[in-house]
Amino acid sequence: MSLRIELEQIVSAWAARNFPDLPPEPWVRPCTDERHGHFQTHLAMVAAKATKQNPRELAERLCKECFPPEGWEKPAVAGAGFVNYRVGPEAVGHALDALRRDPDLGIPKVTKPETIVIDFSSPNIAKAMHVGHIRSTLLGDSLARLLTRTLLGDSLARLLTRLGHRVTRVNHLGDWGTQFGKLLLAYRAAGRPPIESDRAIDQLEEFYKQGHQHAESDPAKMEQARAELAALQVGDPERLQDWRLFCEKSAEHFRRIYERLDVRFDSVRGESAYHEDLPGVVQDLLDKDIAETSQGAVVVRNPEIAEEPYLIRKSDGAFLYATTDLAAIRYRAAELKADRIIYVTDARQQLHFRWLFDTARRSGCQAILEHVWFGTILGPDRKPLKSRDGTPLKLIDLLHEARERARAILQTKRPDLSPVDLETKADLLGIASLKYADQLPNRNLDYVFTWEKLLAFDGNTAPYILNAYVRTRSILRKAGLQKRPDAPVKISQLEEERLARILLRFGDAVELAAADRKPHHLCGYLYELAGQYHRFFEACPVLQLPALRDSRLTLVGLTGEILREGLSLLGIPTLEEM
RNA sequence: GCGCUGUUAGCUCAAUCGGAUAGAGCAUCUGACUUCGGAUCAGAAGGUUAGAGGUUCGAGUCCUCUACGGCGCACCA
Structure with a gap:
């Protein structure tokens, strides 16, 4: 146990006895300036304010009644009502005795372990991973390690596994979006050439670029791209075969990068995995009166979030990533037994996740949903x-x-x-x-x-x-x-x-x-x-x-x-x- | 227009959900190499925390307004 926590227990017990109405907070903090001491508490000032007492007098009382552990110096009042504590060298030595015997090196165990799904990295098939993926990948990985380690702890942890968070690392691949229409269009126009492994991603990106350009400049091509996508989504064998090839080649690319970064996943499950669930998701929301039809599309409304509604099915019947994400939440709650789902994405998706979480909760999702976002x-x-x-x-x-x-x-x-x-x-x-x-x-x-x-x-x-x-x-x-x-x-x-x-x-x-x-x-x-x-x-x-x-x-x-x-x-x- | 988010030393960043005299590194200047690894250490200088009000024992942190920036706002993901 750290020196701080040792003292914290004494001080917070005193707070609970004398000021039970104060909201709990860490009362003991390391001093910013060593000259004041090693640890400080501002408890007296907060309590004084709440009970309209004199802060210095309260601090004096705290000093008298809150004895630090053996080997510490007597506390002293300073400033507007700080109480400063100083550890002696022997007490530091004793604390180190405990630390060196602790296989967890002082990392505390969580009291309420949860099953946590962390959704991170999430690259798109047929595109090289780029700098935009790095923060999600690394941040997600670190969070997974932190949350796992916090609970699991090293050797002792095996005994205590059931006390630790159970973390599932999920890579939610973008393998089913509209980009495949354009990609298929150009790939098939080129006669479905073989994709060579060492430059597979470059080839695929090139095809996508061609398809995109054609579709943007020519409405007829755009129509064709849409038809390609539709054919893929109803399961045309040849398109499906091409799509699988794209996925395989992309997966090799991802694997090489994750290996070099030493990042691993427990579940790699792309958007395509939820394809068949989407009509049911929309129907369920309609049945529960959470969603409504509007201009041929299906939307969710909540004026507290925004004027514009949240689109979950396009007027042409196609689904969007919002729909897929809703299906993924159901899967993670039901199959992965998630108590909590953490999404690690860039800041631009904040509005999307507000909608997503709000919609999921309204439809009965029990899991705690969290968006951990990062800048550019x-x-x-x-x-x-x-x-x-x-x-x-x-x-x-x-x-x-x-x-x-x-x-x-x-x-x-x-x-x-x-x-x-x-x-x-x-x-x-x-x-x-x-x-x-x-x-x-x-x-x-x-x-x-x-x-x-x-x-x-x-x-x-x-x-x-x-x-x-x-x-x-x-x-x-x-x-x-x-x-x-x-x-x-x-x-x-x-x-x-x-x-x-x-x-x-x-x-x-x-x-x-x-x-x-x-x-x-x-x-x-x-x-x-x-x-x-x-x-x-x-x-x-x-x-x-x-x-x-x-x-x-x-x-x-x-x-x-x-x-x-x-x-x-x-x-x-x-x-x-x- | 609405919303989210930001502005701290010349530059790049900290500051433990309101705590004491706002800290580092880079760059600049000055020292320490017969070294348990100098990829290090010691020191100097550098600030009206974008601006103005407010809340209180106490504000970089909370509230209001202003200025400037980034981003997002149905039929992409």
Whole structure:
């Protein structure tokens, strides 16, 4: 248990006894300025306001009645009614004893485990994955890891699986939309040529582009494209065969990218899987008087959301992605037993999801529905990031470039590496940097992408944190150890006490990132930890002082484990040396 | 027009659902290499948090208005 939580329990118990009407909130927080103390509570001021008492007097009382645990200093009142607490070195040592025995490294268990479906990534068939998919892919992956880890916990977790969230990662592929009419049109006009695996996606994109151009400029072609789609959707064998080919080739492309990113799914289920459910979904909404017909189409209305209605069936009888999403919710609630469904998409779909959730709830959906949205990745010109020719930047090119740049830097820093080693490390560093840089900014904001920032080695970057990790490994190697010793930690210097206190905050950081669905909180924590480790490293010799050696090696080992675990929650691998 | 969202140091970003003197990195300047890995560390400088009101012990954070930007508003996904 973290120092903060230990104190939190004491203070919140006092709050519950004396001010039962106050809404629960975390009363104990780390001080922003160490000079005030290590932890503070503003409880007295909030309680004073609610009960019209004097805040300083209340703070004095809190001080007297809320004894901190053994080994802490006496609390003190400051400012308008803050109460400050300071931990002593022995208490920090004791807390570390608990931390080093905790296989979960301080990550708390959820009290109410849920079955959670996370819908993320969702690329379209016959199109290369591009830069627009990266945030959803990485954010969704991190959320899945965070939510899983929060509950599952490492080894102890197997015993406690039933106490953890059960996370199902879903890739909802765009494999059934109107783009297939245009694609089929051009593909068949070209005589259905074979699709070659190594450039399959490029070929398919080219056909789509042709079909799109033709259809846009020629109403007759547009009509043909519509006919192609209709033929596919009623199950024409030849079109179906073509469609399957497109899906297969696209799946290979996705698989290669997910493999490189180390992202996996429990369920890959495209829009086509819901095709047969759609008439029933619309009929059900009509039966329940949630939907109505309007100008030949079927719509849902809710003036609280918008004037314009939500379209679930076109006047020509075709269905839309709204309909598919409604069908998917039913499937996930009924078949996957989801208590909660989390959608990870860009900000532009907010209105769609408001409609979707509202409609689903009105039709009786019990699952909690959540839209976790994120901003756009911008180029240096503050416009959405594009490749040189103006098309969306392809993910595969992004990964390639990341590796090239990482290799170039490695070659100057580590000319001694063997070619094989160089390749492996360049690949890992490139991907680690890319993943970290993408998850560092608050997901709600647009952010500006630059290669310089991405692969920089100083500042808040993956290489900086990995460097700290590598140094922890290096010291243990030098000490002749495979893993950390498990010795009591004796705090003797300020820089090691600071390091220890940060280590003890890991659980809080993970919990915050998971609760907020914002992995960037974890990035901030890891950066702080890596920075403090570097300062500790400067100030505190580890191997030279026999009396402190085991204690400090334990601290070093714990730092390494938490860095590794934290990075892995972000989907970022570590390496033993770089 | 309606709605969502944003504006913090020259640049890129933080700030734990209202807490103490708003923090980092880059860029600029100054130091520390007989190193447990210098891909590091120490320090300087840089701010009226877009602007104006309001709420209160306390506002970058909440409310109102204004300015500027991004995005979305049936028959694409």
